Amino acid sequence: MNHFANHSPIRHAFKGVREAIPLLGGYIPVSLSFGLVATQAGFSMWEAAAISALIYAGASQFLFVGMVAAGSPLWLVIAMTLLINVRHVVYGPNLAALLPRSRHWPWLMHGLTDQVFALALTRLPQLPAPERFGWFVGASLLAWGVWIIGTMVGATAGETLTARWPLLGEVMPFALPALFLTMVAPRFTDKRWALALSCTIIAALLFTFFGWSNVAIPLAAACGAICFYMVKFQTRRCNP
Amino acid sequence: MSSALWLAVVVSALGTLLMRVVPFLWMQRRLNSATGINNMPQWLGILGPLMIAAVLGVSIMPVNPSAVSWIATAIGLSVTLLVWWKLRSLGWPVAAGVAVFGLVQVIAYI
Incomplete structure (x- = not known):
């Protein structure tokens, strides 16, 4: 009985x-903001929630409602939304070897956001194989559910909340860099990786700082990859 | 929303879903195939950790950039790293980092 309980998918x-709870520090303020921005752009609370539930990709959702509100042609709205989300293409293959085969993946992969990917790539190798499917379902569903609820709350009471607790919206998002730092830190295993990772972090920060946040992730990762392949450290040999 | 706008939402959602699902299923098939191609390409294995580092870089940017928020970010990240170094876990370093970051912001606010 105890053995069964230990291997329960629900557990x-x-x-x-x-x-996945630390991820919510980033999800809640951003989803609240999206709900607020969407209603200001003329969408109803249910429409904003539908966009969050169906597209479920932060940056592209902001771009979607912004372009629609600005009166951009819909083909361009779709093209830009997909262009921003194209980075997701490399997430799945990295997790393929870590997750078991299942007929549920076509809908479960909907939950593969930047943050869920980062958490899964760090945690899945540390978990026993039978636990991984349930773990991914739990982590991704929590993130998705909170994202939708946050959007609905933001659409109905976003202005009141941000006016009452102005610091909350600044403090909570810090959970994300803190979490990602604990994921990246163990990967500084040698000089080559340290240089590539540092280059990526600095490039992503600079791209974001100068307003290129929509393309910062793929461009910074490309900078890091170039750094990884271009720079090779030679190990010193002691001559006898 | 007009039906054209709903269609735009559905097409964007389906396109995003396909970008998440298809490469995953393709790689799972490739890994389990009998053709002898059973390893993930090296560049893909390198790109994974670099993508996490890029997400870190993007998230470091404070919500409202100012001298105080940058200092709070630097102190918060240092504390996170220090606690991670001691404990090697995910939960406590994040909690400590957020607490210190918040404390610095509150002190500056007062």
Whole structure:
């Protein structure tokens, strides 16, 4: 009985839920903001929630409602939304070897955001294989659910909330860099990786600082990859 | 929303979903195939950690950039790293980092 309880998919899902809680520090303020921005752009609360539930990709959702509000042609709105989301193409293959085969992946992969990917790539190799499916379901469903609820709350009470607790919106998002730092830190295993990772972090920060946040992730990763392949450190040999 | 706008939402959603699902399923098939191609390409394995580093870089940018928020970010990240160095876990370093970041912001606010 105890053995059965230890291998229960629900137990594994709860483990995923628990470990995804730090992600919410970033999801809640951003989803609140999206709800607020969407209603200001003329969308109803339910329409904003539908966009969050269906597209479920932060930056592209802001771009979507912004372009629609500005009266851009819909083909261009779709093209730009997909262009921003194209970075997701490399996430799945990195997790393919870590997750079991299942007929549920076509809909479960909907939950593969930047943050869920980062968490999964760090945690899945540390988990026993039978726990991984449940863990991914728990972590991704929590993030998705909070994203939708946050959008709805933001659409109905976003202005009141941000006016009452102005610091909350600044402090909570810090959970994201703190979490990602704990994921990246163990990968500084040698000089080559340290240089490539540092180059990527600095490039992403600079791209964001100068307003290129929509393309910062793929461009910075490309900078890091170039750095990784171009720079090779030679190991010193002691001559006898 | 007009039906054309709903269609734009659905097409954007489907396109995004396909970008998440298809490469995943393609790689799972490739890994389990009997053709002998059973390893992930090296560049893809390198790109994964670099993508996490890029997400870190993007998220470091404070919500409202100012001298105080940059200092709070630097102190918060240092504390996160220090606690991670001691404990090697995910939860406590994040909690400590957020607490210190918030404390610096509150002190500056007062």
